[in-house]
Every structure is written in structure tokens, then in C-alpha cells.
Amino acid sequence: MPQESLCSTATADSMPLLPSLSHTKLLHWKVRIFLQALLVFVKLRPNHAIVGISWSRGRARKCPQNSLWSATNYGQDIIVGVIDTGIWPESPGFDDSVFTPKPTRWKGTCVGVPCNKKLIGAQYFLRGNEAQRGPIKPPEQRSPRDVAGHGTHVASTAAGMPVSGANKDGQASGVAKGGAPLARLAIYKVIWNEVVVDADLLAAIDAALTDGVDVINLSLGKKISTAPYFAYLQDALSIGGFHAVQAGVPVIVAGGNEGPAGYTVVNIAPWVLTVAASTVDRYISSYVVLGDNQVFSGVSWSRSSLPANRSYPLVYAADISAVSNITAATLCLPGTLNLAKAQGKIVLCRSGQNDGDDKGETVRRAGGAGMIMENPKNLRSEAKSSLPATHVGSKAAEAIYDYIQRTQSPVVSLTLGRTQLGYKPAPVMGSFSSRGPNTITPDILKPDVTAPGVEILAAWTGLKGSQFEFESGTSMASPHVTGVAALLRSLYPRNARNAWSVAAITSAIMTTATIQDNEKSIIKDYNFRTATPFQFGNGHIVPNAAADPGLVYGAGAQDYAEFLCTTGYSSSTIQQVLGVAASCNTAIRRGCDLNRPSVAISNLRGQISVWRSVTFVGRSPATFQIYISEPPGVGVRANPSQLSFTSYGETAWFQLSFTVRQPSSDYSFGWFVWSDGIRQVRSSIAVQGISTASVAVE
Numbered sequence: 001m002p003q004e005s006l007c008s009t010a011t012a013d014s015m016p017l018l019p020s021l022s023h024t025k026l027l028h029w030k031v032r033i034f035l036q037a038l039l040v041f042v043k044l045r046p047n048h049a050i051v052g053i054s055w056s057r058g059r060a061r062k063c064p065q066n067s068l069w070s071a072t073n074y075g076q077d078i079i080v081g082v083i084d085t086g087i088w089p090e091s092p093g094f095d096d097s098v099f100t101p102k103p104t105r106w107k108g109t110c111v112g113v114p115c116n117k118k119l120i121g122a123q124y125f126l127r128g129n130e131a132q133r134g135p136i137k138p139p140e141q142r143s144p145r146d147v148a149g150h151g152t153h154v155a156s157t158a159a160g161m162p163v164s165g166a167n168k169d170g171q172a173s174g175v176a177k178g179g180a181p182l183a184r185l186a187i188y189k190v191i192w193n194e195v196v197v198d199a200d201l202l203a204a205i206d207a208a209l210t211d212g213v214d215v216i217n218l219s220l221g222k223k224i225s226t227a228p229y230f231a232y233l234q235d236a237l238s239i240g241g242f243h244a245v246q247a248g249v250p251v252i253v254a255g256g257n258e259g260p261a262g263y264t265v266v267n268i269a270p271w272v273l274t275v276a277a278s279t280v281d282r283y284i285s286s287y288v289v290l291g292d293n294q295v296f297s298g299v300s301w302s303r304s305s306l307p308a309n310r311s312y313p314l315v316y317a318a319d320i321s322a323v324s325n326i327t328a329a330t331l332c333l334p335g336t337l338n339l340a341k342a343q344g345k346i347v348l349c350r351s352g353q354n355d356g357d358d359k360g361e362t363v364r365r366a367g368g369a370g371m372i373m374e375n376p377k378n379l380r381s382e383a384k385s386s387l388p389a390t391h392v393g394s395k396a397a398e399a400i401y402d403y404i405q406r407t408q409s410p411v412v413s414l415t416l417g418r419t420q421l422g423y424k425p426a427p428v429m430g431s432f433s434s435r436g437p438n439t440i441t442p443d444i445l446k447p448d449v450t451a452p453g454v455e456i457l458a459a460w461t462g463l464k465g466s467q468f469e470f471e472s473g474t475s476m477a478s479p480h481v482t483g484v485a486a487l488l489r490s491l492y493p494r495n496a497r498n499a500w501s502v503a504a505i506t507s508a509i510m511t512t513a514t515i516q517d518n519e520k521s522i523i524k525d526y527n528f529r530t531a532t533p534f535q536f537g538n539g540h541i542v543p544n545a546a547a548d549p550g551l552v553y554g555a556g557a558q559d560y561a562e563f564l565c566t567t568g569y570s571s572s573t574i575q576q577v578l579g580v581a582a583s584c585n586t587a588i589r590r591g592c593d594l595n596r597p598s599v600a601i602s603n604l605r606g607q608i609s610v611w612r613s614v615t616f617v618g619r620s621p622a623t624f625q626i627y628i629s630e631p632p633g634v635g636v637r638a639n640p641s642q643l644s645f646t647s648y649g650e651t652a653w654f655q656l657s658f659t660v661r662q663p664s665s666d667y668s669f670g671w672f673v674w675s676d677g678i679r680q681v682r683s684s685i686a687v688q689g690i691s692t693a694s695v696a697v698e
């Protein structure tokens with residue numbers, strides 16, 4: 001089955017919301033008093049970023065025999081819950097012609113839109129919203145129907161059926177399909193005109209768990225910049241997520257689109273899986289053809305293109321400057337170009353200072369027809385524009401410049417873009433993707449993984465003609481991971497003998513992720529610097545490897561509840577909100593002691609040891625050896641350095657000691673990997689070693 005699947009973008013408009021307490025289902029949640037917290041949700045911003053990949057790189061390649069898809073029969077009979085803007089049920093990705101009747105364990109309902117054996121549930125939750133904001137306004141309808149497109153996009157990315165001939169304006173064409181194409185979908189609409197109210201969100205999670213969904217993907221994030229930070233127990237998403245984990249349902253969330261600044265990652269509770277966004281290896285090529293027949297190949301990330309084979313006058317930006325500072329004009333900084341002189345022309349702009357989108361906007365406002373941009377490093381995620389534009393390297397830009405200088409009436413045409421694969425490097429982190437450190441608990445590393453989230457093609461509402469749309473954002477990345485989690489849940493079902501906990505599923509996805517790109521270097525940032533775990537967590541997901549991780553880092557609701565003691569909650573508060581007894585006297589002392597598949601240590605003085613336990617999930621006896629890549633300036637020792645297992649489910653402990661050698665206020669990064677020669681169980685490390693001297697322990 002060839003395919004090409006795709007996703008979209010996250011955003012930043014925010015509105016303070018006073019949660020309503022009216023929904024009766026909330027009584028379930030013992031959280032009423034905490035809902036006083038003001039919540040600010042971010043919606044999704046389709047900006048920055050560019051090309052999309054897919055589940056199997058789009059080539060007409062057979063699914064390998066032992067792939068996750070084959071092993072799980074494409075996620076058959078897993079129920080994926082999508083809590084979002086609703087659904088466009090007529091989208092061909094939700095066709096049910098090959099499906100068997102819906103699973104008997106399904107207890108949910110379908111209201112207001114046509115459901116089928118693929119789309120088995122659709123409900124909407126707007127009581128909280130209406131109590132707070134009055135009756136919903138058009139174009140929203142009182143039904144689960146998606147009028148925004150976002151929910152349809154994510155649903156098809158997580159679990160859409162293969163649709164051949166998918167494309168957007170002819171680009172990225174191929175077979176669009178979701179991560180778990182044979183999984184069933186249950187839709188819970190909670191976003192109305194871009195606003196979500198806590199009461200509705202909790203009600204939807206509650207309904208999803210009661211209905212019997214196996215995996216939940218949540219597309220909401222709060223704006224972290226709003227101080228004071230939302231503590232874990234004042235956050236509907238983290239509370240709802242905790243209940244889901246108790247029910248054995250993994251919750252996959254987007255890390256937010258507030259990058260590239262640090263301390264911006266959201267949805268950071270240790271029990272949810274937080275996803276960052278990166279590029280895929282697909283790109284759209286375009287040629288620059290000069291009047292003297294010189295041809296240069298480039299890349300086009302524009303939303304529009306010029307008519308084929310039509311020539312336009314070509315000018316160098318500096319030659320049509322509207323300002324005295326010519327340097328500013330060569331860079332096409334806002335307002336630097338002369339309106340009369342740019343009219344109807346293609347403008348050559350230099351790289352630097354502002355991004356391609358901004359330069360394109362300068363040219364567009366000056367009346368230009370298109371842009372050739374010097375883009376020496378091919379910064380994919382920075383180079384998108386609303387105006388037709390082709391990005392070329394510095395040598396080509398120089399030659400084009402020479403042509404302009406020596407020609408009386410220079411002309412140029414830009415060819416229509418053609419979709420190509422194999423772009424290097426990929427993945428590259430999206431500049432918009434939110435980053436760590438974790439603002440609530442710096443000793444929990446977030447985000448957890450990265451996945452395709454730049455220019456992802458997936459289903460859209462039928463409102464605008466096209467059935468598909470490109471979107472960028474961590475919201476587009478997270479459903480890729482939701483698809484994988486659904487497949488793992490299908491391999492290790494909740495009630496089976498070999499059942500995996502939510503932590504095991506999370507761990508498998510995290511420890512099998514890769515930090516290498518397709519040039520065998522460490523994944524890069526959008527500006528071509530080496531990226532860090534604060535951007536990609538444990539790395540880019542590798543779905544097939546996640547099916548056989550070898551070892552998993554386990555943790556349960558009790559561990560998470562006790563972890564909350566480290567953030568200042570008392571036993572009684574934890575009991576009251578989560579309904580779980582946690583003894584804060586005997587609980588772990590620091591977030592880094594929670595048994596997660598990554599390690600972050602802030603403010604380290606001298607030395608610290610953390611414990612981890614791993615559970616063997618292999619079939620035949622195996623011995624694992626640890627390999628450590630120390631963070632610069634920090635020594636790391638493991639004890640023991642070898643672990644042997646004979647049977648499935650065996651657990652072993654190990655200790656990691658971190659010693660500051662060269663103090664720094666910055667974090668430094670490394671990793672460790674347990675390997676039995678076949679499987680690599682990798683964890684990222686982030687340490688801020690501020691002093692070589694230990695502090696006395698009280």
C-alpha cells in the first residue's frame with residue numbers, strides 16, 4: 001500500500017476562559033474547585049514551515065512483512081478518539097466499505113452527522129461554551145460537523161483510509177492515509193469558533209473513556225506565557241489525561257507552536273506524550289529560466305505560482321529601493337521597495353535578517369509579481385510565502401545578479417512547482433515547534449518526541465472545494481503519533497495477558513525514536529544548527545521499531561500521583577482532585593526520579609544519582625549493555641552497566657550518577673542507550689550543571 005499522509009499547524013490567538021461548571025458529567029471529576037483557573041487555549045497558526053512527509057515516504061513501496069502495519073492489520077478494531085473541531089464525515093478517508101460491523105464493546109453514540117462502520121461515533125460538547133459565551137454563532141452548527149477543517153485533518157492523519165489521488169493544487173499527490181487506517185474513529189467536538197471551555201473538554205474526555213476509545217489525541221494547548229503557570233492540577237487537559245491513563249488510554253498531545261524560543265512547550269504533564277513538529281523529505285522544485293536561457297534549479301514553498309512559461313521583467317531589489325539604506329532594500333525588509341518600480345516584476349532578494357515569508361510580503365505589497373530569493377542554506381521551514389517565489393542557492397543568486405547587471409531588459413520565468421522526494425536534510429525541526437525546558441517541572445524533559453508536522457497534506461472540510469489541505473504545526477505532528485499509539489494498543493490490548501500500560505506504549509515510542517536525519521547527522525534546527533532534546537525530545541518517531549522496543553520504562557497512575565508531591569501538592573489535594581491516595585512522605589523527591597524514558601536535571605550542584613527501572617518485553621533471553629554519550633561538562637556513570645533478562649515482564653533497576661565537571665548555567669545534552677545488539681533503547685539527557693561543589697543534604 002503506497003501512501004502519503006499528512007497533517008497541519010498550531011497557533012497563538014488566545015482568549016481567557018472562565019470554565020463553566022454546568023456540565024453534569026463533571027461531577028465525575030472531583031475537580032470543580034480547581035476549574036476556577038483561567039485557561040487560555042491556543043488555536044492553530046498555519047505559518048512558518050514547509051514540506052510534508054508521511055508514513056512511508058510516499059513511494060510505491062510495499063509494507064514490509066514485519067512492519068507495524070502488517071502486524072496490527074493497520075490498527076483494525078482499535079478505536080481512536082479525536083477531541084477537536086469535529087468531522088467532515090463525507091471525506092473519502094472515512095469510507096467504510098471494507099469494514100466489519102463496529103466492535104461490540106463500543107458504547108458511544110452518533111448524533112447530527114452520518115456515521116458508518118469507520119466513523120463509529122460523533123458527539124459534540126458545547127454546554128460549557130454556551131454557558132460562558134452565549135449561543136454559538138455561525139458558521140458553527142449544533143452538531144459534530146467540522147467547519148474549521150482542523151479536526152478532519154487530524155482525524156485523517158491519525159486514522160484515515162487510503163485515498164488515492166490526494167493532492168492540493170496538484171502538489172504532493174499520492175495516496176493519503178492515516179497512521180492506523182483500519183482503526184475506527186470516534187469524534188468529540190469541543191472547539192467552537194476556535195474556543196474550548198474546560199467543562200466541555202473534561203466532559204468529552206469522560207465520554208470518550210466511557211464509550212470505550214483506546215487512544216485519545218488532544219489538539220489543545222494553553223499559552224504558556226500566561227503567568228502564573230498552570231499547575232498540573234489546574235489544567236483540564238492534564239487532569240483529563242490522568243484519568244485516561246488510569247483507564248489505560250494513551251493521550252497524545254501537541255507541544256505547541258510558540259517556538260523557536262525556549263520554555264514554550266505546553267501540555268507537559270509526565271503522563272501525556274508531548275509531540276514536537278519537524279519537516280519531511282518532500283519538497284516542491286521549480287526552475288528559474290533567465291532571458292539568456294540560463295536555468296537554475298530551486299525550491300518553491302509558495303502557496304501560489306505564476307502562469308507557466310510566462311516571462312516577467314526581473315529586477316534586483318537594491319535597484320528599486322525606496323529608502324536610502326540600500327542594504328535594507330537588498331534584504332527586502334518591509335517597506336524598502338519602490339511601488340512604481342516593483343510593479344509586475346520579479347524581484348531578486350538577498351538572504352538575511354527577515355525570513356522568506358516576510359521578504360515575499362514586502363515584494364507583494366510593492367506590487368511585485370514574484371520573488372527569487374537567495375536562500376543559501378535552503379531553510380525550508382523559514383521559506384514560505386503567499387507570493388510566487390523560488391528559492392535558490394548563493395551561487396545561482398550571484399549568477400542571476402550578474403545577468404541583471406549586464407542585460408538591458410532582463411526577463412525571467414519561474415516554472416511551476418513539481419513535487420519531489422528525497423530532500424536532504426530531513427527531518428529538520430520546525431521553527432514554530434515549541435521547546436523545553438519544561439516550565440513547571442524542569443526535571444521532566446519535554447517535548448517527548450518529534451513527528452512530521454510541516455506542510456502535511458490531509459483531509460479538509462468540503463467547504464472550499466479541495467478535499468485536502470496542507471497544514472503545519474505540532475497539531476499535525478501529534479496525530480502521527482496517535483496513529484502509532486493506536487497500532488501499539490492493537491498489538492498489546494488492554495485486557496490481554498501481554499497488556500501494555502500507557503507508560504509502556506509511551507516508552508516504546510520514545511526509546512525507539514531516532515536523533516539522526518537522512519544525512520546521518522543529528523537532527524538539525526531550522527537554522528541548521530544541531531537541534532537538542534529541548535526541540536526533539538528523544539528524537540523522531542520510528543513506528544516499526546516501536547513494536548519491539550526490547551525494554552520499557554514503566555510507571556502507573558500511583559507513580560504519577562506521587563510525582564505531584566514534588567511539585568508542591570499535598571497528599572490531600574492529590575486525593576481530592578485525582579481520587580488517588582498518594583503518600584507525599586515517602587514519595588520521590590525530584591521530578592528526575594520519576595521513571596521516564598528520558599532524564600532532565602536542572603540546577604545540579606556537584607553530583608546526583610537517579611534510579612530507573614526497565615521491564616523486558618522481548619520474547620527470548622537477552623543481555624543489554626549500556627552506552628553513554630556524556631553531556632559536555634558532565635560525567636555520567638551507570639550501575640550496573642549490563643542487564644540480563646530471561647522472560648517477558650522481568651524488571652531490573654539501574655542507577656545513573658551525574659557529576660558536574662565544568663559548571664555552566666546552560667543545559668548540556670547527551671544520551672544513553674541500552675542495546676542487546678539488535679534493539680536500541682535510547683534516552684535523551686539534559687543537564688544544567690551549575691556548580692562542581694555539592695550542597696549539604698539536610
Ligand SMILES: *[C@@H]1O[C@H](CO)[C@@H](O)[C@H](O)[C@H]1NC(C)=O
Binds near residue numbers: 150221252254474475
Ligand atoms: C491531536 O492532538 C494535537 C495536539 O494536541 C491536535 O492539534 C490535533 O488536532 C489532534 N489530532 C487528533 C487526531 O485528534
Ligand SMILES: *[C@@H]1O[C@H](CO)[C@@H](O)[C@H](O)[C@H]1NC(C)=O
Binds near residue numbers: 308309
Ligand atoms: C512550457 O515550456 C516547456 C518547454 O519549453 C513545454 O514543454 C511546456 O509544454 C510549456 N508549458 C506550457 C503550459 O505552455
Ligand SMILES: *[C@@H]1O[C@H](CO)[C@@H](O)[C@H](O)[C@H]1NC(C)=O
Binds near residue numbers: 326
Ligand atoms: C541599513 O540596514 C541594515 C539592515 O537592516 C542595517 O544592518 C544597517 O545598520 C543599516 N544602516 C544604517 C546606516 O542605518
